[in-house]
Amino acid sequence: MYQQQKGRPSSGNGHFENWGDNSAMADNSQQTDTSTDVDTDDKNQLHGVQHGALVVVDSMEQAKERTGDQKTLRRLAQNREAARKSRLRKKAYVQQLENSRLRLSQLEQELQRARQQGIFIANGLPGDHGHSVAGNGALTFDLEYAHWLEEHQRLIHDMRSAVNCHMGDNELRILVDSVMTHYDEIFRLKSIAAKTDVFHMLSGMWQTPTERCFMWLGGFRSSELLKILGNHLEPLTDQQLMGICNLQQSSQQAEDALSQGMEALQQSLVETLSSANHCPTGSGNVADYMGQMAIAMGKLATLENFLYQADLLRQQTLQQLHRILTTRQAARALLVISDYFSRLRALSSLWQARPRD
Known part of the structure; x- marks a missing residue:
């Protein structure tokens, strides 16, 4: 039997090879199934992480929007206050100009009268x-x-x-x-x-x-x-x-x-x-x-x-x-x-x- 089997090496080898292939296929099948399960879990975890990241991003964007709104309101309030102070300064400046104008007009009249008197004396x-x-x-x-x-x-x-x-x-x-x-x-x-x-x-x-x-x-x-x-x-x-x-x-x-x-x-x-x-x-x-x-x-x-x-x-x-x-x-x-x-x-x-x- 040994010799017979030895006389048919290709048949025996083919059987052993086929068995080896089947074992390899079985192993590959198991590995394929396992890898498929792992990929599915990874995808689920990745989707969860992505969903969490989106939630965090949304929260950060909302916080930024609220912060931006507060800054805008604060800037608007500062602009209103600056405008109010500017109006007060402008009003005070206009009043000062008016007082200066009246004083200058009065001084010019006094100087004009003084010039007239000086010219009259000079030409007398x-x-x-x-x-x-x-x-x-x-x-x-x-x-x-x-x-x-x-x-x-x-x-x-x-x-x-x-x-x-x-x-x-x-x-x-x-x-x-x-x-x-x-x-x-x-x-x-x-x-x-x-x-x-x-x-x-x-x-x-x-x-x-x-x-x-x-x-x-x-x-x-x-x-x-x-x-x-x-x-x-x-x-x-x-x-x-x-x-x-x-x-x-x-x-x-x-x-x-x-x-x-x-x-x-x-x-x-x-x-x-x-x-x-x-x-x-x-x-x-x-x-x-x-x-x-x-x-x-x-x-x-x-x-x-x-x-x-x-x-x-x-x-x-x-x-x-x-x-x-x-x-x-x-x-x-x-x-x-x-x-x-x-x-x-x-x-x-x-x-x-x-x-x-």
Whole structure:
């Protein structure tokens, strides 16, 4: 049998080979079935993972959308707030421009009147160039006064803020001293301007028409100013009341003396210019009146002294008032004085801008 089988190797080998193939096929079939099951599970797991990823992506997108909505709302709110602030700034800027325009128009009118007066004086006597210097001096003072007024308003604003926020007396005293020093500066400028054009200073062409209505010898009456302050400085001690009362009386007496001196000067000028003793011929020639003019010129020279005495009285009144009052009372007094003159200027602007039929 062994030999027979050995004699038929191809048949035996074929049987064994077929069996081996069948075994391989069986193994392949099992592997195929197993791999198919594995692929199905992997697909299911992959689908689950993909579905979970989609859910996460959707949640992230929704969160991003909500975050984007919040950012949009916040940005819109910020834009509305920025627009509101921009409108307020624009409104304040327009108001500032309007105030500046009114102030510039007022200053131009004052300068125009000063120029007209300067030109009139310059052309009054042919060949007399000294009078043109007087006109230029008036214009120079007008510009200096405009700068002084701007600085004064800034100082008053700072002091008002200090009073409203209850700043300490030491800091407030510095502001009060600054305002007082600033008043000294305007008196110094007026003294210099009076040497070139005393009539310009006495007429008050550098102030508004309403201020000129209440003017006395180129400025304010100290006694009237003390009356205005009386109702704004309470409570005052008996010593302070006595000091202010005495100051008001002394100011009134000095004002009366200067007023009487000005009236006497005017009467003397009238008598000098109307006298016929110096011109018996009555020809009307200016050369015949030069003697009278020389006398009148000598009398007019005292006008500068009257203006100086009046400004000195105003300056000393403010200084004495400062010594009588406490630091906080002095600050309130300076605020009241500034507000009074500001209202006079505002009244003048309203009067000039009134409708005319």
